[in-house]
Amino acid sequence: MRQPRLLVIDDEPALAEFVAQVARDCGFAPILTADYDSFKKAVQTRKPDMVALDLGMPGMDGVELLRFLALENSQAPILIISGFDRRVLESAFRLGEALGLTMVGPLEKPVRFQELEGLLTEMRPSLVE
Numbered sequence: 001m002r003q004p005r006l007l008v009i010d011d012e013p014a015l016a017e018f019v020a021q022v023a024r025d026c027g028f029a030p031i032l033t034a035d036y037d038s039f040k041k042a043v044q045t046r047k048p049d050m051v052a053l054d055l056g057m058p059g060m061d062g063v064e065l066l067r068f069l070a071l072e073n074s075q076a077p078i079l080i081i082s083g084f085d086r087r088v089l090e091s092a093f094r095l096g097e098a099l100g101l102t103m104v105g106p107l108e109k110p111v112r113f114q115e116l117e118g119l120l121t122e123m124r125p126s127l128v129e
Contacts, residue, residue: 003029005126007048026120049127055082070099080106
């Protein structure tokens with residue numbers, strides 16, 4: 001069975017690796033990116049099945065990433081993982097929905113293993129044909 005590709009963008013290597021490890025344990029093939037250019041390239045060339053994104057990144061913000069995904073007509077469910085306060089997470093979530101994206105989460109940092117594992121395990125069957 002094919003492993004769904006989870007594209008992760010986070011500027012904190014330890015957190016990105018944590019998300020990647022949980023994703024691997026849940027049967028995903030993670031793709032890690034830490035900047036806008038590598039994220040855009042991965043969206044266009046690797047066609048991820050799901051995206052996990054951090055809203056607060058140096059030199060860009062999650063809103064730009066959401067707009068880019070909408071312009072690419074991405075069908076991948078998007079999980080927001082961020083240290084921002086709940087109101088910011090919820091407004092980004094609503095913006096993603098307004099842009100026509102499939103939004104899941106959001107999860108607040110620090111992410112708890114059980115929360116992330118539960119969400120990925122729940123999502124995986126819908127991502128594998």
